Amino acid sequence: DGGITQSPKYLFRKEGQNVTLSCEQNLNHDAMYWYRQDPGQGLRLIYYSQIVNDFQKGDIAEGYSVSREKKESFPLTVTSAQKNPTAFYLCASRVRAPVTGELFFGEGSRLTVL
Amino acid sequence: DQQVKQNSPSLSVQEGRISILNCDYTNSMFDYFLWYKKYPAEGPTFLISISSIKDKNEDGRFTVFLNKSAKHLSLHIVPSQPGDSAVYFCAASLTGNQFYFGTGTSLTVIP
Numbered sequence: 001d002g003g004i005t006q007s008p009k010y011l012f013r014k015e016g017q018n019v020t021l022s023c024e025q026n027l028n029h030d031a032m033y034w035y036r037q038d039p040g041q042g043l044r045l046i047y048y049s050q051i052v053n054d055f056q057k058g059d060i061a062e063g064y065s066v067s068r069e070k071k072e073s074f075p076l077t078v079t080s081a082q083k084n085p086t087a088f089y090l091c092a093s094r095v096r097a098p099v100t101g102e103l104f105f106g107e108g109s110r111l112t113v114l
Numbered sequence: 115d116q117q118v119k120q121n122s123p124s125l126s127v128q129e130g131r132i133s134i135l136n137c138d139y140t141n142s143m144f145d146y147f148l149w150y151k152k153y154p155a156e157g158p159t160f161l162i163s164i165s166s167i168k169d170k171n172e173d174g175r176f177t178v179f180l181n182k183s184a185k186h187l188s189l190h191i192v193p194s195q196p197g198d199s200a201v202y203f204c205a206a207s208l209t210g211n212q213f214y215f216g217t218g219t220s221l222t223v224i225p
Binding site: 004006033035040041042043044045048050058088090092094096097098100101102103104105106107108110 | 118120123146148150155156157158159160163165203205209210211212213214215216217218
């Protein structure tokens, strides 16, 4: 079945460590996104990519990094510079603008910093 | 500053009645609006969308209304069912590049 796979579903990290969250899609979508969800704050955009080898910062990119070497993959690295990394992280994809279409989301990854 | 707002954090409705979820936005250039449903620890699932050139879109029990002059969006669920209990997010897009989400409304449908 086509969809978006995020891994791991749960991840624990010690302070000062970098961690990479995986996002893979087989929907043949050009655009991919990373969002963060915190209680009471909805979904906030971290990074997005409209095409391979190109990506743009979202509203809360500080302390995060991404790469887009393949169309199917858009990994997110949470670096030690991120002050409050404990959150639920969601990856999404869609057809490339300007074609209209909804975002398809993965199941999410919950990161907890110990 | 929040460009998409859902001012009601929660809503309770009796089974079989209508649920109305509201959403306001600030950017008049938004041209595409969506509603998502989300369960805890899962990704959001798409419900229904509407283009800014329309004022209503219907899909089964779900209808979305758009009032561009008021910068207001609403989702009507009729009749409400217990399985509709979830958090609902509205989202708005500008040219399909970025999507801005509201803070969500938790809907509880009481059997």
